[in-house]
Amino acid sequence: AQSVTQLGSHVSVSEGALVLLRCNYSSSVPPYLFWYVQYPNQGLQLLLKYTSAATLVKGINGFEAEFKKSETSFHLTKPSAHMSDAAEYFCAVSLKGSQGNLIFGKGTKLSVKP
C-alpha cells in the first residue's frame, strides 16, 4: 500500500537560509510523487512532480526535489528562503491503479523568520 511520511510538522528557518522539507514514501510500484503548497485560507498549488523522468525535479518559486529510490525519499529544498515561502507544504503519492488521485502526508508548516 502507498503511504507518505513527512518528518517534522513544523519547520522554522531564517530568511535567506536553506529550506529542507522531508518526505519519505512507501509504494509497491514505481511512485509518482508530488509536492503541493497551501497558503492560509487557500487551496493547494502544485510546486513540482516526479513522474519517472529526471530524478532532480525543478518547480516553481525556486523549489526543487530529488527522488532517491534507495532512500525512498523525495525531499523538497530551496537554497534561500523568502518570507513569502511561509505556508504549509504537502507531499503526496499517486495511488496505484488510479487516475491521478493522491495520498497526502500530514503536511509541514514552514515559518520564515526575518
Added chain:
Amino acid sequence: DAGVTQSPTHLIKTRGQQVTLRCSPKSGHDTVSWYQQALGQGPQFIFQYYEEEERQRGNFPDRFSGHQFPNYSSELNVNALLLGDSALYLCASSRGTLLRSDTQYFGPGTRLTVL
C-alpha cells in the same frame, strides 16, 4: 483562464442536517475529485467523477455522495452530518487521460463547520 471554483466559501450546519457543495472544474478539464482536509491533516480522497459517473472512491461512508453534470461541474452531498465532518472540502480537476502522472488542480475549498 478560470481555475477551479468552489461554492460556498464557508458553511455552518448542525448535526443531522444535509449539505451540498459545488465545484466547477478548470477550463478543458473533465474529471473532478473531492478531498476532505480535517484541521491539521493532509487532504483525504473522497471520490472522483468522470463522464458523470463515480470512477473511484476512497474510504468514506455512503453518507458522502456526489454527482457530475454534463458541463463537468460537480456536487458533493453529505447526509446526516456529524461533528467529525467539519473540515475543508477541496475539489480538484484534471483531464480524463487515466494517467497516474496527471496533475490535479485544486480549488480554494469550502470550509464546513458542523455544530
